[in-house]
Amino acid sequence: MVYLFDLDGTIIDSQIGITRGLAYAIEKMKLPKLPQERLIEFIGPSFVEIFPLAFGLDFNDTKKMIAYYREYYSKKGKDECVLYDGMYELLKDLNSEGHHLYMATAKPENLAREISESLDIYKFFKGLVGATEDESRHKKEDVIEELIRRHGPLEKAYMIGDRASDLIAAKKKKMGSIGVLYGFAKDGELERENPDYICKDVPSLRKLLLEKL
Known part of the structure; x- marks a missing residue:
């Protein structure tokens, strides 16, 4: 099979690493903070698709937010799973x-x-x-x-x-x-x-x- x-x-x-990475990206983008239960909802689907819907971001700001997320995740988040x-x-x-x-x-x-x-x-x-x-x-x-x-x-x-x-x-x-x-x-x-x-x-x-x- x-x-x-x-x-x-x-x-x-991977909840801890992803949600901390999201919180970091949200802070860097100066967006309103979200509670943990809302951050969990972002785990799984593509950020390219859900960031514009959730935060009203255009293409360039979506790329910027993803870059901030990866900045955290590549340094710390990948080890928090x-x-x-x-x-x-x-x-x-x-x-x-x-x-x-x-x-x-x-x-x-x-x-x-x-x-x-x-x-x-x-x-x-x-x-x-x-x-x-x-x-x-x-x-x-x-x-x-x-x-x-x-x-x-x-x-x-x-x-x-x-x-x-x-x-x-x-x-x-x-x-x-x-x-x-x-x-x-x-x-x-x-x-x-x-x-x-x-x-x-x-x-x-x-x-x-x-x-x-």
Whole structure:
């Protein structure tokens, strides 16, 4: 089986680093402060798409805000994330049993690789594709398209993610979809996209991937 994993909110709990990075960018842009629960909502979707909607920014200011965010995240935020309990073992066992694992993330590709290597999970993946530094590739469906371009057609593939954007991209690429509820989705967000499967935690995801599919 082929499994495409999202990173933030699916493999790693990156809430602290991302929300601190967002708070830093908001302060640098002299925008009104947001409470933690609002900052969490920014985790997952592309900043290129949500910053203009959330803050009324034009293209240039959006780029500037993303640069401030990356300034913090590249120095501190990347080290403020942890694997979800049981995730290392899940990836290891899936790899050992011959499943093909790929990572498809809206995080900049170089940063996603650096984080994956630091957490010692990069070795389990046959490929990793993320956003480009210039944000020319930032939508999840574009990330998946690039992954297919590099690695060829992915048969019997499932996209695994914690946000609606993951499930929508899977449908557009005619893949199966698995939503995980332990990430950063709002209540009902994943259910509205009607994925093939929904898992409440890592143990239930493990059971689905290793025993049922």
